[in-house]
Amino acid sequence: MTSSIKFKNEEAALFYEILRESKSQILRFLKDKKVVGTNPHGEATRFFDKAIESTIISKLRKKGFEGTIIGEELGEFRCKDRGLVYIDPLDGSLNLVRGIDFYCLSLAYAAGPNIKELKVGFIWDIPRDTIYFAERDHGAFKLKDKKIVRLVAPQEVDEIIIDVGFTTNEHCLREIRSRGTLRRMGSIALSAAFVADGRFDGVFDMGDLKVTDAIAAYLIVKEAGGYAFLSTSDISRNSRVKFIAARNKALFDWLLELYNRHIKVLTNE
Numbered sequence: 001m002t003s004s005i006k007f008k009n010e011e012a013a014l015f016y017e018i019l020r021e022s023k024s025q026i027l028r029f030l031k032d033k034k035v036v037g038t039n040p041h042g043e044a045t046r047f048f049d050k051a052i053e054s055t056i057i058s059k060l061r062k063k064g065f066e067g068t069i070i071g072e073e074l075g076e077f078r079c080k081d082r083g084l085v086y087i088d089p090l091d092g093s094l095n096l097v098r099g100i101d102f103y104c105l106s107l108a109y110a111a112g113p114n115i116k117e118l119k120v121g122f123i124w125d126i127p128r129d130t131i132y133f134a135e136r137d138h139g140a141f142k143l144k145d146k147k148i149v150r151l152v153a154p155q156e157v158d159e160i161i162i163d164v165g166f167t168t169n170e171h172c173l174r175e176i177r178s179r180g181t182l183r184r185m186g187s188i189a190l191s192a193a194f195v196a197d198g199r200f201d202g203v204f205d206m207g208d209l210k211v212t213d214a215i216a217a218y219l220i221v222k223e224a225g226g227y228a229f230l231s232t233s234d235i236s237r238n239s240r241v242k243f244i245a246a247r248n249k250a251l252f253d254w255l256l257e258l259y260n261r262h263i264k265v266l267t268n269e
Helices: 010-029 047-062 093-097 170-179 188-196 211-223 249-267
Strands: 035-038 044-046 068-071 075-077 084-091 104-110 118-125 130-135 140-144 147-150 160-163 180-183 202-210 227-230 240-246
Touching: 010 047, 010 104, 010 118, 010 130, 035 047, 044 047, 047 068, 047 084, 047 093, 068 211, 084 093, 084 188, 084 211, 104 188, 104 211, 118 188, 118 211, 130 211, 140 211, 160 188, 170 180, 170 202, 170 249, 188 202, 188 211, 188 240, 202 211, 202 249, 211 227, 211 240, 227 249, 240 249
Parallel strands: 068 084, 160 180, 160 202
Antiparallel strands: 035 044, 068 075, 084 104, 104 118, 118 130, 130 140, 140 147, 202 240, 227 240
16 A cells, blocks of 8 residues: 555544554454344444454554544443544454455544534445555545545536445335346445445435444545435434435435435335
């Protein structure tokens, strides 16, 4: 990884430094796939999940971050008035366990508890060793092979491909299928990064996502010129959320209308 990137936010520089320093260690952790417990949401935690998150938390504290840390696996470590860091050590854990190369590490920083205060998002596509990152009002970028490319989500769409995540509502699935092709890749954060990169056209996950699953992707898509929706503006805790992202406004408006018509009414969100 190159070390010559000039970031606008010190938290972005901190994330990059931690990933650069921890890369080889994280790759070693991925070899140990055994289940070692459950996370605060009752989901299985594997050795690599816990080890990666513990490493990142330790490095954040050692390097001077004094704010709140909200982790997927180890829970919340609360501090006051220093901002919030969000960690998903591996989105797509089962893919990794089964040898499917579609998983990522996700980090984000917000200056406060409202999504409008979200400042930095990082997604490391580990199998392809590519980092997607964004800083609010400064754009989104892709870093691969020491080359940095600004991400601009293509607006034109020919055949629509949408990752439906854990969307199981039959009305939504039927309507999406009538317009395009469905995928369920197993890592909604990475699929959303692919929206920003022009590989997918949208994501539509109405399952049991958490803030840590989607928050970095939310900013990356928006800073790439795409459109994103999170079903809460309160990001002070790792609550359950619904998530939509799309490369252009027409597709986004249609997916949001599906959410409003079939999901929001049923869940009273």
